[in-house]
Amino acid sequence: MYGRKVKLRFLFITLILLSLILSVYLILKSLEENVVYFKSPSDIQFLNEVKNKKIRVGGMVKINSIKISSTEVNFIITDFKNEINVSYTGLIPNLFSEGKGVVAEGYLKDKSFFEATKILAKHDENYMPPEVKAALEEK
Amino acid sequence: MLYSSIGYYSLIFGLIISFPIILFSIKNFRNEEVLDYKIITYSFIQLFLVVISFLGLVFSFIYSDFSNETVFNNSHTTKPLFYKISGTWGNHEGSLLLWLVVLTLFIFLFLIKSKDLLKKYRVLTVLYQQIIIIGFFVFLIKSSNPFNYIFPIPEEGLGLNPILQDPALAIHPPVLYLGYVGSSIIFSSALSATTLNYISKTWATHIKNWVLVSWIFLTLGILLGSIWAYYELGWGGFWFWDPVENVSLMPWLALTTLLHCILVLEKRNNLSSWTIILSIATFTLSMCGTFLVRSGILNSVHTFANDPERGLFILIFLFILIFLSLLIFFIFHKSDRRNSSSFFLLSKETSILINNWFMMYFLSVVLIGTVYPIFLDVISSQKISVGPPFYHKLITPFLIPFLIFMAIGPQLKWIKSGLEKKLHLFILFIISLLISFFIVKNLDVNFLINTILIGSAFYLFFITIRDFFLKGFKNIQQNIAHFGFSLLILSILFNNIFSSELITNLKVGESFKSDRFEIIFNDLKKFEEKNYTSFKGNFSIRENEIEDELEPELRVYNQPNIITSEADIKTTFFTDKFITMNTVQNEEYFNIRYQVKPFMLWIWISVLLISLGGLISLFKKKYEK
Numbered sequence: 001m002y003g004r005k006v007k008l009r010f011l012f013i014t015l016i017l018l019s020l021i022l023s024v025y026l027i028l029k030s031l032e033e034n035v036v037y038f039k040s041p042s043d044i045q046f047l048n049e050v051k052n053k054k055i056r057v058g059g060m061v062k063i064n065s066i067k068i069s070s071t072e073v074n075f076i077i078t079d080f081k082n083e084i085n086v087s088y089t090g091l092i093p094n095l096f097s098e099g100k101g102v103v104a105e106g107y108l109k110d111k112s113f114f115e116a117t118k119i120l121a122k123h124d125e126n127y128m129p130p131e132v133k134a135a136l137e138e139k
Numbered sequence: 140m141l142y143s144s145i146g147y148y149s150l151i152f153g154l155i156i157s158f159p160i161i162l163f164s165i166k167n168f169r170n171e172e173v174l175d176y177k178i179i180t181y182s183f184i185q186l187f188l189v190v191i192s193f194l195g196l197v198f199s200f201i202y203s204d205f206s207n208e209t210v211f212n213n214s215h216t217t218k219p220l221f222y223k224i225s226g227t228w229g230n231h232e233g234s235l236l237l238w239l240v241v242l243t244l245f246i247f248l249f250l251i252k253s254k255d256l257l258k259k260y261r262v263l264t265v266l267y268q269q270i271i272i273i274g275f276f277v278f279l280i281k282s283s284n285p286f287n288y289i290f291p292i293p294e295e296g297l298g299l300n301p302i303l304q305d306p307a308l309a310i311h312p313p314v315l316y317l318g319y320v321g322s323s324i325i326f327s328s329a330l331s332a333t334t335l336n337y338i339s340k341t342w343a344t345h346i347k348n349w350v351l352v353s354w355i356f357l358t359l360g361i362l363l364g365s366i367w368a369y370y371e372l373g374w375g376g377f378w379f380w381d382p383v384e385n386v387s388l389m390p391w392l393a394l395t396t397l398l399h400c401i402l403v404l405e406k407r408n409n410l411s412s413w414t415i416i417l418s419i420a421t422f423t424l425s426m427c428g429t430f431l432v433r434s435g436i437l438n439s440v441h442t443f444a445n446d447p448e449r450g451l452f453i454l455i456f457l458f459i460l461i462f463l464s465l466l467i468f469f470i471f472h473k474s475d476r477r478n479s480s481s482f483f484l485l486s487k488e489t490s491i492l493i494n495n496w497f498m499m500y501f502l503s504v505v506l507i508g509t510v511y512p513i514f515l516d517v518i519s520s521q522k523i524s525v526g527p528p529f530y531h532k533l534i535t536p537f538l539i540p541f542l543i544f545m546a547i548g549p550q551l552k553w554i555k556s557g558l559e560k561k562l563h564l565f566i567l568f569i570i571s572l573l574i575s576f577f578i579v580k581n582l583d584v585n586f587l588i589n590t591i592l593i594g595s596a597f598y599l600f601f602i603t604i605r606d607f608f609l610k611g612f613k614n615i616q617q618n619i620a621h622f623g624f625s626l627l628i629l630s631i632l633f634n635n636i637f638s639s640e641l642i643t644n645l646k647v648g649e650s651f652k653s654d655r656f657e658i659i660f661n662d663l664k665k666f667e668e669k670n671y672t673s674f675k676g677n678f679s680i681r682e683n684e685i686e687d688e689l690e691p692e693l694r695v696y697n698q699p700n701i702i703t704s705e706a707d708i709k710t711t712f713f714t715d716k717f718i719t720m721n722t723v724q725n726e727e728y729f730n731i732r733y734q735v736k737p738f739m740l741w742i743w744i745s746v747l748l749i750s751l752g753g754l755i756s757l758f759k760k761k762y763e764k
Contacts, residue, residue: 016496023500027507027533034529035512038522056524068728070644070651090642091374092721092730094693094702 036105041082050108057084057114058103066098077102077114088116143207146195147286150236153188153243154276156181161269168262178265179250185272186243193240196285197227205296208287209233215298215698217670225309226299231449232285234312238429239275241320246272249324249349256345263331264324270463271323274456282449298698301671307367311360315387318357319425322390322418324349325397329418330464334471338415343405346418350401351757353421354394358750361387366743373706373719375640375734377742380527385509386428389502393421396498398753399491406553407488412472413495419464426457431509485556490548497541504533535592538628542595543568545621546602549614567605571597584636593632599625616759620752626745630738640734646727647676657681658733671696676720680733689733691720715739 038056039047057077065076072089075098086104096102096119106116160181167175196209200223205211213230214223227233246268253261279285302308328346332338364387365377378384397417403410430453508525515521547564575594579586603622610618641658643651650659661677674693679686692705702722709716714737721730 019496023503027504030529030532031507031511031525034526034532035523036526038524054526066723066726068644068723068726070649070728073644073723073730091719091732092723094704094721096723 038103040079041077041084042079044084044108044111044114045082047111050110052107054105054107054117056103056105056120057086057116058101061096061098061100061102063098077104083112084114085112086114086116088119090116090118093119140204140206142195142198142202143204143286143288144195146192146199147284149188149192149195150276150280150286153185153192153239154273154280156185156188157269157273157276160185161266164262164266164269168259168266172258174250174258174261178262179247182243182247182250182265186240186247189236189240189243193227193236196233196236197224199286200224200227203296205294206288206290206292207285208289209285211289211293211296213299214296215670216295217697218299218304219669221306221309222299222304226303228312229299229303229308232279232283234316235275235279235283236285237313237316238320239272239279241316242268242272242275242323245320245324246327249328252348253345256341257335257337260328260331260335260337260342263334264328267327267330268323271327271460274460278449278452278456282452295698298670298696300699301694301696301701301703302371305367305371307363308371311363311367314356314363315360318353318355318360318394319390319428321349321353321356322394322422322425325353325418326422326464329415330467333415333467336471336473338404338411338472340405340408343401343414347398347401347405348757350394350398351753354391354398355750355753355757357387357391357394358746358753361391362743362746362750365746369739370706370708371703373704373721373732375706375717375719375732375736377739380508380525380530382509382512383432385505386424386431389505389509390421390424390428392498392502392505393417393424396495396502397421399495403488403491409488410492415468415472419461419468423457423461423464426453426460430454430457431513485551487548487551487553487556490544490551494541494544494548497537497544500537501534504530536588539591539595542592542599542625542628545624546595546599549606549617549621550602563605564602567601568594568598571595571601582636589632589636593629596625596628596632600629616752616756618752619755620749623745623748623752626741626748630741630745634736634738634742637737638734640732642730642732644723644728645731646729651731655682656733658731660729660731668694670698676729678718678731678733680716680718682735687716689716689718691718693720693722710740712740713737 036054036056038058041057041059044057059077059079062076062078062083065074067074072087073092074085074087076083076085078084086106088104088106103120104114104116105118105120106114108114160178163175163177163181167178196207198204199207199210200214201220203210203214203216203223205214209230209232213226213233218226228237246265249264249268250261253264325346328342328349329338332342332346361384364384368379368384369375369377397414400410400414400417404414430450508529512523512525515523550561550564572590572594574597575590579590579593582589599621603618603625606614606618607622639655641651641653641656643658645651645658645660647660647663650657652658657680659679659681661679664675664677666673666675671694674695675690676692678689678691680689687709689707689709691707694703694705695701696703704719704721706717706719708718714735717734717736719732721732723730
């Protein structure tokens with residue numbers, strides 16, 4: 001038989017391995033559930049189905065499309081090929097304006113309507129989110 | 140012009156000084172018994188030159204010398220003097236120069252402070268540190284020279300991003316860097332101690348001070364950044380799980396783990412491999428942070444320029460360092476088998492080790508959440524982001540055992556501890572759970588997890604308070620830090636549960652009423668300031684007969700032409716009232732966000748308490764000697 005020490009060490013290693021496997025599994029599972037995908041208005045047109053999952057939509061705010069009332073803001077995000085209507089209630093960053101890049105986070109209602117829960121702040125007026133830049137360059 | 144050239148040439152000479160240092164170090168390592176005084180002298184000269192170079196840049200900023208490209212890109216004549224100076228490190232080039240200043244400063248301090256240690260160890264640490272120093276010199280001179288010359292000389296600079304023009308952010312980078320770069324000394328000395336098989340109690344006692352210094356600065360640096368984000372970015376939160384924040388949290392987690400590990404090494408001469416690995420990890424994570432933030436991969440205020448060459452350089456440098464350190468670790472490190480078996484299940488060591496594992500788990504969660512999107516983008520060009528729910532879900536449940544072990548651990552003895560006289564531990568736990576039960580009962584939140592979580596936090600809270608009274612100044616450093624942590628968790632939880640907010644769009648003169656608040660937009664005034672125009676709104680907020688007046692502000696900066704909003708925050712002992720105002724496309728409507736945030740002040744105070752624990756630990760030791 002093995003000595004007590006060896007047994008203890010064996011137990012210890014098994015415990016570590018088990019907890020390691022468990023934590024990796026937890027992380028990966030949670031990652032799968034909580035990842036937010038970025039889509040351009042054109043990507044959305046090519047979607048097969050509209051899922052009720054949080055996504056980000058990015059592109060340009062269409063000129064003359066911002067309409068504001070006391071409760072919400074409506075505007076259109078375009079990538080100069082396709083567009084999507086967005087309705088939003090919440091904090092509006094200062095750099096949000098027509099003809100500038102924008103990233104909105106929220107839920108897709110159908111292929112032409114997006115309900116945003118957050119508009120992402122940017123820090124610099126010349127700055128364009130890399131996702132938006134890439135989305136616009138693809139076109 | 141003049142200051143720029145002085146700065147540039149002292150930088151070059153600073154690099155050249157590295158060679159005599161290396162030369163004398165190698166000679167000294169082989170031969171004599173005592174440390175060659177020349178090494179200290181030359182290290183001082185190097186520090187002096189780097190400081191001169193840094194001052195050269197500071198003066199170029201003060202005198203708005205636009206022939207210097209860095210000054211041109213980041214400064215403006217109308218900027219207040221304070222922000223001209225802080226602009227020195229508010230950009231890529233200047234901040235790297237600051238890294239170098241701290242690197243050379245720390246190795247010099249190390250040489251002075253380590254007089255009674257093994258000579259070979261000191262020399263070898265200098266050598267390893269020189270590798271890092273030379274790397275940064277080359278990087279600075281080759282790809283991010285702060286002293287580039289522009290001709291013809293521009294009349295006016297481009298200005299500093301207005302949201303960086305803020306007192307907290309002026310000192311945030313230097314403080315954070317002291318923490319980051321402090322870990323370089325830990326890295327070099329751990330490697331040198333491994334090479335010489337010098338990992339021992341003496342070494343642990345000595346390096347502990349460096350760990351404490353970096354840890355205190357890193358904690359304060361993160362705190363400053365968090366406070367700044369709270370009032371300047373206008374989102375009203377203190378932590379967003381933004382990748383840029385995460386990269387500072389990762390070295391902090393590694394450093395905190397290391398701090399506890401060092402204690403075990405110091406007291407029990409155990410966990411030596413673990414200590415070395417953590418020392419390497421801490422510095423590597425600091426470098427990773429610099430790489431991710433500076434290379435433009437993560438987008439944030441910290442990303443100054445998208446220059447792939449810079450990112451590539453740091454990446455290669457990073458890989459060389461990791462490779463080198465792992466090589467040294469595997470070749471030289473002899474694990475001490477004689478000690479590893481003297482672990483008992485119920486002891487202080489075990490609880491520290493268990494919490495170390497939890498910390499590593501938190502660290503890997505943050506690491507994966509931060510790196511995975513970048514990784515996915517590179518391999519499949521899928522753009523994703525990982526939001527706060529990911530972190531909350533994975534970290535919150537494990538905080539419960541973490542807090543409990545944190546409370547029980549210090550109550551146990553080293554080596555072996557019994558369960559006698561530990562009844563109070565159990566009673567306090569029941570009391571904490573009961574208190575938490577009565578708090579959570581009436582709230583509209585997930586009952587089970589919140590009760591246990593708040594209960595565990597209260598548990599740590601009460602146990603540390605009990606220790607204050609029973610043990611007094613014995614172990615006060617650990618007690619304060621742990622007390623601070625329990626207070627931090629409690630404040631964060633209550634802040635999360637009790638926060639409320641109201642968002643609406645209003646014109647001047649209009650008002651908005653919800654079931655809880657009434658907001659009246661009284662008027663809007665315009666003021667001209669030195670480098671911006673300010674629009675101050677006046678709001679009255681009514682809640683249960685209590686009326687507050689708040690004045691958020693919009694600033695239209697002249698150079699660069701950017702609008703920022705300044706939140707108005709009314710801080711009281713228990714709650715913060717926070718209001719921001721934004722324009723929408725120059726229309727008459729203003730976007731108003733009003734938030735009530737309880738326990739904000741306590742979040743800051745508890746982090747200060749945590750670092751105070753470190754500070755006491757640092758000075759208590761010296762005083763007792």
